[in-house]
Amino acid sequence: MLGTGPRAAARQFGVLIVVAGLLALVGISNDPTHISRLLLVAACDFSLGLIALLLPWRRLGRYGPAVLGLTGFAVLGLSTWSFGGVAAGTGPFLVLIYAWAALHFPRWILAAYAIPATLAYLVPLVLTGQHPLVLGSAFVLMPIALAVAFLIEAQARHLRDDRERLSRIEQWRAAMINTLAHDVRAPLATVRLVFEELQETATGPHVKMIGAGMRQAARIARLADGLLDLSRIDSAGHLKLDRADHPAHALVKDALSYVHEDADVRAEVDESLTVHVDKQRFEQILLNLITNALRYGRPPVIVKFTRDTTGDRLEVRDHGPGIPDELRPRLFGQFAVGGEQGVGLGLWIVRQLAVAHGGHAAAEARDPGVAMVITFPPPPGQP
Template structure:
C-alpha cells in the first residue's frame, strides 16, 4: 500500500518523481522479501526484522517528500499495530529507537523547524501506547484460545473414554442378562427384560455421546434411515420410561416414518425426559402428517418456557444445573437437522409442545 501511494505521489509532485520511484521500489522489494522468506522455519520473533526495514523505508519516504511527515505518522502507527498483534511487549519497546530515528532524522536532514521535529515527542509515545493496548488484547485472546484448546482436548478424551469404556463392560452385562433370561419365567423374566432394555439404552447413550463429539467437531452425522411404523417406534421408546410416569401416546397405526430408528428414539426420550423434568403431567406424544413433513409433538402441561431461556433453548448447555447439563435439546436439534427437519417449541395453554419435523420421502 505504501508503494502504491508513492507512485500516486509522482502525479502530485513530478519534481520528486525519481525519489518517489525509489521509495515505491523499496516498498515493493520489502514486501517481496517478507512474502518469500520462510518465517515458519525461523524464530517466532524473526518477522520483526521486516518491521525494521519498514521503518527505514518510512524514513526514506519522509525525506523524499521534503520533510513532510503527514504520511509517515499513520504508517508508523500501522507498523506498531501489526507488531503488537504478533510480538511481545519488550520487542515493541525495542522498536521505539528505530521508529523515532525513522521519523526524526529525515526531518533534521530536510531542515524542519524544532516544532515539527518536536512532534515526535507526541507521536512516538502515542504509537507505543496503542501498541501496548493491542498487545495486551492479543495476548489475552491467545491465552483464551490456548485454554479453550486444552478444554476441548480434555472434553474429547472424556467423551471417547466414557463412550468406549462403557461399551465393554455393558456387553458382558447384557450377555449375562440374556443367559439368565432364557431360563427365567414370571416376575424374574420381567425384571430381566427391564434390565436388558436399560442396558440397551445405556449403549445408545454411549453412541449418542460419540454423536455429540462428531457433530461438534465435523458437523456431520451419518444416518441409517428406513421406513418404520410410528406407533411401534413410540411404543418401544416409551418402554424405557419409568412406569409411574404419566406419559400417553396418541399415534395412528397407519403412520410410517422415514427415520433413523436409534436417533428418533433418542429424540423422543430426550423430549419426554425434559417434559417430565421441567414441565408437568400429563405428557402427550403425538405423530401427525403436516404437508411434506411428519410432526412429532411432545406436550407437557407445566408452566412453559421462561422468556429468558427461549433465545438459547436449543443451544449447548442452555439449561445446565442440578437437573442436567443442557445438551438434550441441542442433540434433538442436531438429529432433526440431520434428517432434514427442524426442532421448535410451541406455546400451549397450559404448557409447551416440543415439535420435531421429519420430511416425508417422495413416493
C-alpha cells in the same frame, strides 16, 4: 488473512503496506513536483507487499515476519523524505505497524523496534531541514506508539492464554467422554449377560422386570455409542447416520417402551406414515425430548408425528409453565442450564441429531406449555 501465526501476520502486513502504496499514488495528484519520488515509494510498498503475501513465512519460524516491520519503517522514512519532510501520513502508519506487531510478537520485539522506528521518523525530518519543534514531535509520537503496542500485546497475550486454557479443557472433556463411553461397555456386557441368564429361568412377575432391565441396559449401551458419535461431531463436524424407512408409529411405540409406566405420555401417530431416519438417533431425539418435558413441564406429554408440505414433523408437547424468555436464545446450546427451570445437554444433542438428518429443532409456545418440534426431510420419492 485473519488468525495467528507467521502466515497470517505476514498477510496482514502485506495488506497494510499495499494500502500505503496506494496512498502514495494518490499523493501524486497533490504533489506533482515529486512524481518520481512518490512512484519510488509506491514501488517499494508494492514490492514489500508482494514479499509479505507470497513468501513461505512458516518456514522462517514464529517471529520471522517481524523483519517486515523493520522494512516497513524504512519505507515510511522514504515516504516522509519524498513528501518533503511532511510526516502527517508517516505517524499514523508507524503506529499501525506497531499495532500489527503487538498482535503477533512479544514485548521484546516491540521494544527492539523503538530505535529503528525513531530513526525512520527523525532522519527524513533532519535531511529535509525541519524545525526543531517538528523534530520534537518524535518524543510524543514514539511513547504513544509504544504504549499502544504494549497495551494491545498484553490484551492479545491474555486472549491467547484463555484460548489455550479452553483448548486444554475441551481436550480433557473429550477424553473424559471417550473414556466414559468406552469403559461403560464392559460392565454393561456383564449386566446384560446376567439378565439373559436370569431370563431363561424367570417366572411370573420377574419376567417383566428382567425384560425392563435388559431394555434399559441396551439403551445405556446405545447412549454410550451416542456419546462417541457426539464427540466425533465436535472434532469432525459431521455424524454418520444409518438411515432407512421405518413405520413412524412403531418407532414412537418402541421409544415409549423405555419411559416409566406411570408417566403420562400419549402418542398420536398415523400408522400409515413412514419416516426416513436413523432409528437409533430418532429414538435418542424422542427420549431426550420426553425426558425434558417430564422434568421441566407438566403432564400430559403429547407426542405427535405428522407430515406437511415442508417435511416430517415430530412434536413433543408438555402442559407446563413454558420457557422463560431469558432462556430462549440459548435453549439448544451446550450446558444451557438456568437454575431449576434450566435445560441441560439433552436439547443440544437433539439439535445436533436433527441437523445431521437435514432438519432443524425449534421450540414453539403453547397455551399452556411448550412444544419441541423437530423436522425431518420426507422419505425419498414421497411428496
